[in-house]
Every structure is written in C-alpha cells, then in structure tokens.
Amino acid sequence: MFADVLGGPGRIGQDVHRHRARFFGNRLGLTAAYYDATTKNQILNVPLPPSTTYSSRRINAGEIRNHGVEVSITGTPVRTVSGFTWDATFNFSRNRNQVISLAEGVSTYLLGDDRGVNVIATPGKPFGTLVGNGFQWLRDAAGNRLIDPATGLPLRTNAKILYEIGNALPNWIGGFNNNFRYKAFRLTGLIDISQGGKVYSQSVREELVFGTTKRTLPGRDGSYVAEGVVASRGADGQWVSTGQANTKTVRAQDYWNVVAPDKDNVVSEEMLQDASYVTMREVTLSYQLPAKWLSRTPIKRLSVGVYGRNLFYFQRKTDGFAPEAAQFNVNNSSLGLESTALPLLRYVGGNLTVDL
Numbered sequence: 158m159f160a161d162v163l164g165g166p167g168r169i170g171q172d173v174h175r176h177r178a179r180f181f182g183n184r185l186g187l188t189a190a191y192y193d194a195t196t197k198n199q200i201l202n203v204p205l206p207p208s209t210t211y212s213s214r215r216i217n218a219g220e221i222r223n224h225g226v227e228v229s230i231t232g233t234p235v236r237t238v239s240g241f242t243w244d245a246t247f248n249f250s251r252n253r254n255q256v257i258s259l260a261e262g263v264s265t266y267l268l269g270d271d272r273g274v275n276v277i278a279t280p281g282k283p284f285g286t287l288v289g290n291g292f293q294w295l296r297d298a299a300g301n302r303l304i305d306p307a308t309g310l311p312l313r314t315n316a317k318i319l320y321e322i323g324n325a326l327p328n329w330i331g332g333f334n335n336n337f338r339y340k341a342f343r344l345t346g347l348i349d350i351s352q353g354g355k356v357y358s359q360s361v362r363e364e365l366v367f368g369t370t371k372r373t374l375p376g377r378d379g380s381y382v383a384e385g386v387v388a389s390r391g392a393d394g395q396w397v398s399t400g401q402a403n404t405k406t407v408r409a410q411d412y413w414n415v416v417a418p419d420k421d422n423v424v425s426e427e428m429l430q431d432a433s434y435v436t437m438r439e440v441t442l443s444y445q446l447p448a449k450w451l452s453r454t455p456i457k458r459l460s461v462g463v464y465g466r467n468l469f470y471f472q473r474k475t476d477g478f479a480p481e482a483a484q485f486n487v488n489n490s491s492l493g494l495e496s497t498a499l500p501l502l503r504y505v506g507g508n509l510t511v512d513l
Contacts, residue, residue, distance in 0.1 A: 186231040193224040195257070219259050219266075221284060225252035244336040251329040254284050269491055273425045274357040276325065276493050285325035285492050287357055289425025291317050295388070297398035302385030309405030310415050311383050312396055313424055322426050325493025327433075328353025341445045343462075348471070349438035351480070356432045357425075359496040360478050365417040365427070368410070370476060376409035383412055430495075431474040434481070439466045443508075458512040466504040 175190040197220045228249040235243040256278045259266050269276040273291040278284050295303045295312040302311045333348040364370035375381060383403055391397040417423040443462030451459060473480060475495075482498035 184233045188229040190227045196221045220257040223254040241339045246334045249331045273423045287323045289322045291423045291425040303388035304385040304403040309407045323355030327351045343443045345441045347439045352433045354432040356430050358430050379408045381409045432480045435472040436470045437468040460510045463507045
C-alpha cells in the first residue's frame with residue numbers, strides 16, 4: 158500500500174497494527190490494519206546550474222510519510238443443504254501521504270509535466286499534486302466565474318500561471334469479489350472500485366480544440382450561456398463581481414475558444430477529470446466434469462469455462478476515455494496524466510483446465 162514513491166529504494170520506518178476477528182461459526186470474518194510508515198533517502202535527480210555542463214545529479218534525499226487503513230471483510234452469506242454456496246470478500250484501502258522534505262535547496266520536485274499541467278512533490282503537500290501551468294478563470298470570493306459584461310465570455314488571467322488544481326491519487330480503493338458454487342458449477346465476479354483522484358486529460362484538450370467532444374455541442378446556434386456572474390471594473394480597475402448571474406448568450410465556438418484556443422494555451426482546470434470508477438473487472442463461469450466421465454482416462458480432473466474482463470462500468474466520470482488510463486503508468490513521470498490513451502480492451506475467452 159505504501160512504497161518508495163519518488164523513485165528507487167529508501168529506508169522505511171513503519172508501524173503496523175493488524176487485528177482479525179471471526180463471527181457466526183466462521184461465516185463472517187474481519188481483518189483491519191492501520192499503518193504509519195516513513196520512507197527516507199529516496200533517489201532524486203536534483204537540477205544543477207547550466208555552468209556545471211550537467212543537467213542534474215542523483216542523490217539520496219527526501220522523506221515521505223504514508224498512513225492509512227486497510228479493511229477486509231469476508232463472509233458466506235448463503236450456504237444451503239442442496240450444495241449452493243455464496244462466498245464474498247470486500248476490501249477497502251485508504252492511504253494518506255505527505256511529502257515531509259526533499260533535498261537541500263529543492264522546494265519542488267517535478268515528477269512529470271505536459272502542456273497545461275505539472276505533477277509535483279513539494280514539502281507539506283500530498284504526493285502527486287497537480288498544478289496547472291496554463292490560464293486560470295477569474296473568480297469572486299464565492300468561487301463564481303467572472304463574466305465580461307460586453308462579450309458574455311468568462312474572464313481569465315492575462316498570462317499563464319501556476320496554480321494547484323487537484324491530486325492524482327484516489328481517496329480510497331476497494332474490491333468486491335463474489336464466488337458462487339453449485340455442485341459442479343462455479344461463478345466468480347470481481348467488482349473493482351476507485352473513488353476520488355483527478356486525471357489531467359490531453360484527449361479532452363484535443364477534443365475541445367477541434368470541437369469533437371459532446372461538451373461543445375450545446376449552443377452552437379448562438380444560445381450558449383456561460384455559467385458565472387457578471388463582472389464590472391472596480392475603483393482600482395480590477396474585475397469584481399456584481400452578484401448578478403450571467404444571462405448573455407454567445408456562440409459555443411466563441412466560448413470554447415476562450416477555454417482552449419489552441420493546444421498550448423488552455424485553461425488548465427477545464428482539462429481535469431474525476432478518475433472515480435466502479436467497474437465489472439472480471440466474470441468467470443466454469444464447470445467441472447464428473448469424475449466418472451474420466452474414470453477410463455489418465456485425467457484426474459477436467460474443467461471448462463468462459464471468462465470476461467473489463468466488461469462494463471457501473472460508474473465512470475471521465476469523458477471519452479477509461480479512468481484507469483492514468484493508473485496503469487509504470488513510473489511517476491506520467492502519474493495523473495492521460496494523453497490520447499487507447500481504449501481499454503474488453504476480453505472474452507474460454508479456458509480448459511486439466512489435472513493429470
């Protein structure tokens with residue numbers, strides 16, 4: 158659950174408390190664990206001045222703290238004399254981490270970046286913080302976007318700025334596994350769950366630039382109304398809220414040209430997607446042939462089955478791509494980033510198991 162998240166091995170000090178309990182004649186089980194771990198001496202590439210002729214040096218430094226809980230509930234809700242059994246397991250895991258320190262003289266460690274976003278580790282904040290490096294909407298104290306009264310379009314910063322837009326890591330993850338057995342038949346199903354966490358989508362950026370996403374459809378006839386409050390110039394010349402909701406209609410194209418006029422000039426927060434999902438990860442149905450059918454063969458046991466993986470979503474909040482796209486990355490440089498990912502493949506197949 159916790160690891161050397163900056164890269165490379167480190168020294169880990171950890172405190173783990175685990176408890177187990179069984180109830181109702183072992184029909185219900187509970188395992189719970191709390192951990193608090195500190196990882197030190199990560200391997201970091203620290204930038205060097207250009208005068209050294211080297212871009213960076215690799216050192217052991219940094220400290221990260223992870224703490225969280227893991228809960229597993231197992232049970233047999235149904236068991237009948239006819240031979241039907243339903244076994245179920247639910248797993249829940251929630252981790253919280255904080256970057257305690259980096260190398261001396263390093264205030265921010267860049268894990269990865271792409272047009273419109275940086276993924277960073279900085280002391281005092283969680284690992285995997287997403288920072289926009291594009292434009293930002295102008296908002297009032299209540300968080301409402303400010304709308305230009307003359308154009309009906311939302312106002313944004315005059316230049317690109319750095320501002321925090323979210324974190325790539327989920328709030329919690331879990332799984333719900335079910336195993337149904339009746340005589341020689343067995344049916345299993347795994348539901349995979351991830352809740353929270355953000356992903357910065359370059360696919361969404363491309364779609365907004367070229368107008369190929371469903372988000373750009375409403376208002377193409379000139380009836381689009383940008384959500385926000387009408388702004389006016391204050392005494393100091395700065396935009397302030399009038400408190401009046403915007404009602405001015407504009408063309409959808411004009412609105413989205415403010416959000417993403419081209420690939421290099423975008424409002425970073427508009428590319429952010431909720432990575433939460435609940436998916437039917439796998440279903441397997443198998444049948445074990447009766448032993449008497451195999452009595453004259455060298456085969457002791459034979460079963461046939463069919464399976465499916467990545468079948469469908471009960472919940473998905475991303476627009477046009479699989480939310481797992483940014484979770485299959487193998488290194489920190491692409492954590493929380495989705496870049497024109499290929500569709501997640503759905504597998505359907507069969508299997509034959511033979512024991513000799």
